[in-house]
Amino acid sequence: MSGDAWISETAPYLAPREPGQSDAWTDEADRRGRRGGQRLLQAGEVHAPDAVRAALQLAAGEHVIVRRRLILLDDQPVELADSYYPLAIAGGTPLAEQRKVPGGAVSLLRDLGYTGAEVVEDVSAALATADECEHLGLPAGSAVMHLLRLTRTADGTPMEVSLMTMPADRHLTYRLGRQGA
Numbered sequence: 001m002s003g004d005a006w007i008s009e010t011a012p013y014l015a016p017r018e019p020g021q022s023d024a025w026t027d028e029a030d031r032r033g034r035r036g037g038q039r040l041l042q043a044g045e046v047h048a049p050d051a052v053r054a055a056l057q058l059a060a061g062e063h064v065i066v067r068r069r070l071i072l073l074d075d076q077p078v079e080l081a082d083s084y085y086p087l088a089i090a091g092g093t094p095l096a097e098q099r100k101v102p103g104g105a106v107s108l109l110r111d112l113g114y115t116g117a118e119v120v121e122d123v124s125a126a127l128a129t130a131d132e133c134e135h136l137g138l139p140a141g142s143a144v145m146h147l148l149r150l151t152r153t154a155d156g157t158p159m160e161v162s163l164m165t166m167p168a169d170r171h172l173t174y175r176l177g178r179q180g181a
Helices: 024-031 050-055 104-111 130-136
Strands: 006-009 036-047 063-073 076-086 118-127 143-152 158-167 172-175
Touching: 050 143, 050 158, 076 104, 076 130, 104 158, 130 158
Parallel strands: 006 172
Antiparallel strands: 036 063, 063 076, 076 158, 118 143, 143 158
Protein backbone atom coordinates (compact mmCIF):
# COMPACT_ATOMS: atom_id res chain seq x y z
CA MET A 1 0.00 0.00 0.00
CA SER A 2 2.91 2.36 0.47
CA GLY A 3 2.67 5.38 -1.77
CA ASP A 4 -0.91 4.98 -2.95
CA ALA A 5 -4.05 6.14 -1.19
CA TRP A 6 -6.43 3.46 -0.03
CA ILE A 7 -9.96 4.65 0.66
CA SER A 8 -11.85 2.08 2.68
CA GLU A 9 -15.62 1.98 3.03
CA THR A 10 -16.60 1.28 6.65
CA ALA A 11 -20.23 0.34 5.96
CA PRO A 12 -19.53 -3.05 4.29
CA TYR A 13 -17.58 -4.13 7.39
CA LEU A 14 -20.65 -3.49 9.54
CA ALA A 15 -23.18 -5.25 7.30
CA PRO A 16 -24.03 -8.95 7.69
CA ARG A 17 -22.86 -11.14 4.80
CA GLU A 18 -25.04 -13.50 2.80
CA PRO A 19 -24.31 -17.25 2.96
CA GLY A 20 -21.36 -18.13 0.74
CA GLN A 21 -20.32 -14.49 0.35
CA SER A 22 -16.67 -13.68 1.11
CA ASP A 23 -15.70 -11.25 3.86
CA ALA A 24 -15.67 -7.48 3.28
CA TRP A 25 -11.85 -7.21 3.28
CA THR A 26 -11.46 -9.96 0.66
CA ASP A 27 -14.08 -8.22 -1.51
CA GLU A 28 -12.46 -4.79 -1.11
CA ALA A 29 -8.99 -6.06 -2.01
CA ASP A 30 -10.38 -8.05 -4.95
CA ARG A 31 -12.05 -4.92 -6.38
CA ARG A 32 -8.58 -3.35 -6.44
CA GLY A 33 -6.97 -6.35 -8.12
CA ARG A 34 -5.28 -7.42 -4.88
CA ARG A 35 -5.61 -10.42 -2.58
CA GLY A 36 -6.99 -9.84 0.90
CA GLY A 37 -6.90 -12.36 3.70
CA GLN A 38 -6.64 -12.80 7.42
CA ARG A 39 -5.15 -15.16 9.95
CA LEU A 40 -6.87 -15.82 13.27
CA LEU A 41 -4.26 -15.38 16.01
CA GLN A 42 -6.44 -15.79 19.10
CA ALA A 43 -10.04 -16.36 20.10
CA GLY A 44 -11.49 -16.80 23.57
CA GLU A 45 -12.08 -15.23 26.94
CA VAL A 46 -9.62 -12.60 28.20
CA HIS A 47 -9.43 -9.83 30.79
CA ALA A 48 -10.88 -6.66 29.19
CA PRO A 49 -8.21 -4.03 28.47
CA ASP A 50 -9.08 -0.68 30.07
CA ALA A 51 -10.15 1.08 26.86
CA VAL A 52 -12.34 -1.88 25.88
CA ARG A 53 -13.84 -2.16 29.36
CA ALA A 54 -14.73 1.54 29.33
CA ALA A 55 -16.23 1.45 25.83
CA LEU A 56 -18.31 -1.66 26.60
CA GLN A 57 -19.36 -0.15 29.96
CA LEU A 58 -18.07 -3.14 31.93
CA ALA A 59 -17.00 -3.27 35.56
CA ALA A 60 -13.33 -3.51 36.49
CA GLY A 61 -12.05 -7.07 36.22
CA GLU A 62 -14.74 -8.27 33.79
CA HIS A 63 -13.77 -10.59 31.01
CA VAL A 64 -14.66 -10.36 27.32
CA ILE A 65 -14.42 -12.53 24.25
CA VAL A 66 -11.63 -11.49 21.88
CA ARG A 67 -10.98 -12.40 18.26
CA ARG A 68 -7.49 -11.28 17.26
CA ARG A 69 -6.69 -11.35 13.55
CA LEU A 70 -3.72 -10.45 11.37
CA ILE A 71 -5.05 -8.75 8.23
CA LEU A 72 -3.10 -9.52 5.06
CA LEU A 73 -2.84 -7.84 1.66
CA ASP A 74 -1.14 -9.95 -1.00
CA ASP A 75 0.06 -12.20 1.86
CA GLN A 76 1.76 -9.26 3.64
CA PRO A 77 0.59 -8.07 7.09
CA VAL A 78 -1.10 -4.65 6.99
CA GLU A 79 -3.18 -4.53 10.17
CA LEU A 80 -3.84 -6.16 13.51
CA ALA A 81 -7.59 -6.30 14.18
CA ASP A 82 -8.78 -7.22 17.66
CA SER A 83 -12.54 -7.45 18.18
CA TYR A 84 -13.94 -7.61 21.72
CA TYR A 85 -17.45 -8.70 22.75
CA PRO A 86 -19.18 -8.75 26.15
CA LEU A 87 -19.45 -12.27 27.62
CA ALA A 88 -23.22 -11.81 27.84
CA ILE A 89 -23.31 -11.53 24.03
CA ALA A 90 -20.49 -13.77 22.79
CA GLY A 91 -19.78 -16.27 25.58
CA GLY A 92 -20.48 -19.84 24.47
CA THR A 93 -20.82 -18.83 20.80
CA PRO A 94 -18.52 -19.53 17.83
CA LEU A 95 -16.97 -16.08 18.45
CA ALA A 96 -15.19 -17.62 21.45
CA GLU A 97 -13.76 -20.51 19.40
CA GLN A 98 -10.38 -20.69 17.65
CA ARG A 99 -11.89 -21.13 14.18
CA LYS A 100 -13.46 -19.12 11.39
CA VAL A 101 -17.03 -17.99 11.95
CA PRO A 102 -19.15 -18.91 8.90
CA GLY A 103 -20.60 -15.67 7.52
CA GLY A 104 -18.39 -13.61 9.85
CA ALA A 105 -18.92 -12.03 13.25
CA VAL A 106 -21.41 -9.39 12.06
CA SER A 107 -23.69 -12.08 10.58
CA LEU A 108 -23.49 -14.22 13.72
CA LEU A 109 -24.24 -11.21 15.92
CA ARG A 110 -27.30 -10.45 13.77
CA ASP A 111 -28.46 -14.05 14.19
CA LEU A 112 -28.04 -13.62 17.97
CA GLY A 113 -30.26 -10.50 17.87
CA TYR A 114 -27.54 -7.81 17.84
CA THR A 115 -27.34 -5.42 14.90
CA GLY A 116 -25.10 -2.39 14.88
CA ALA A 117 -26.95 0.91 14.57
CA GLU A 118 -24.35 3.42 15.81
CA VAL A 119 -20.60 3.45 15.26
CA VAL A 120 -18.07 5.71 16.97
CA GLU A 121 -14.44 5.64 15.87
CA ASP A 122 -11.49 7.17 17.72
CA VAL A 123 -8.05 7.44 16.12
CA SER A 124 -4.75 7.77 17.97
CA ALA A 125 -1.08 7.22 17.26
CA ALA A 126 1.69 5.61 19.31
CA LEU A 127 4.99 3.85 19.00
CA ALA A 128 4.46 0.21 18.12
CA THR A 129 4.82 -2.35 20.88
CA ALA A 130 7.21 -5.27 20.38
CA ASP A 131 4.19 -7.50 19.62
CA GLU A 132 2.87 -5.05 17.01
CA CYS A 133 6.32 -4.77 15.40
CA GLU A 134 6.62 -8.54 15.23
CA HIS A 135 3.20 -9.16 13.69
CA LEU A 136 3.30 -6.22 11.27
CA GLY A 137 6.95 -6.70 10.28
CA LEU A 138 7.97 -3.25 11.53
CA PRO A 139 11.35 -2.14 12.84
CA ALA A 140 11.55 -1.12 16.51
CA GLY A 141 10.58 2.50 17.05
CA SER A 142 7.95 2.50 14.28
CA ALA A 143 4.77 4.50 14.72
CA VAL A 144 1.33 2.95 14.40
CA MET A 145 -2.21 4.26 14.19
CA HIS A 146 -4.88 2.81 16.45
CA LEU A 147 -8.49 2.99 15.37
CA LEU A 148 -10.92 2.07 18.14
CA ARG A 149 -14.41 1.36 16.77
CA LEU A 150 -17.36 1.01 19.15
CA THR A 151 -20.56 -0.46 17.73
CA ARG A 152 -23.87 -0.09 19.58
CA THR A 153 -27.33 -1.48 18.91
CA ALA A 154 -30.33 0.79 18.26
CA ASP A 155 -31.14 0.81 21.99
CA GLY A 156 -27.57 1.90 22.82
CA THR A 157 -26.22 -1.47 23.97
CA PRO A 158 -22.44 -1.66 23.33
CA MET A 159 -21.99 -4.89 21.37
CA GLU A 160 -18.48 -4.78 19.92
CA VAL A 161 -15.23 -2.88 20.26
CA SER A 162 -12.65 -3.33 17.55
CA LEU A 163 -9.11 -2.08 17.90
CA MET A 164 -7.27 -1.89 14.61
CA THR A 165 -3.52 -1.25 14.55
CA MET A 166 -1.90 -0.09 11.30
CA PRO A 167 1.58 1.13 10.37
CA ALA A 168 1.50 4.95 10.43
CA ASP A 169 3.56 5.27 7.25
CA ARG A 170 0.69 4.11 5.03
CA HIS A 171 -2.04 6.41 3.80
CA LEU A 172 -5.50 5.07 4.54
CA THR A 173 -8.82 6.90 4.40
CA TYR A 174 -11.95 5.45 6.02
CA ARG A 175 -15.35 6.54 4.78
CA LEU A 176 -18.67 5.59 6.36
CA GLY A 177 -21.23 4.78 3.67
CA ARG A 178 -20.80 4.76 -0.05
CA GLN A 179 -19.85 7.78 -2.11
CA GLY A 180 -22.96 9.30 -3.61
CA ALA A 181 -25.28 7.36 -1.28
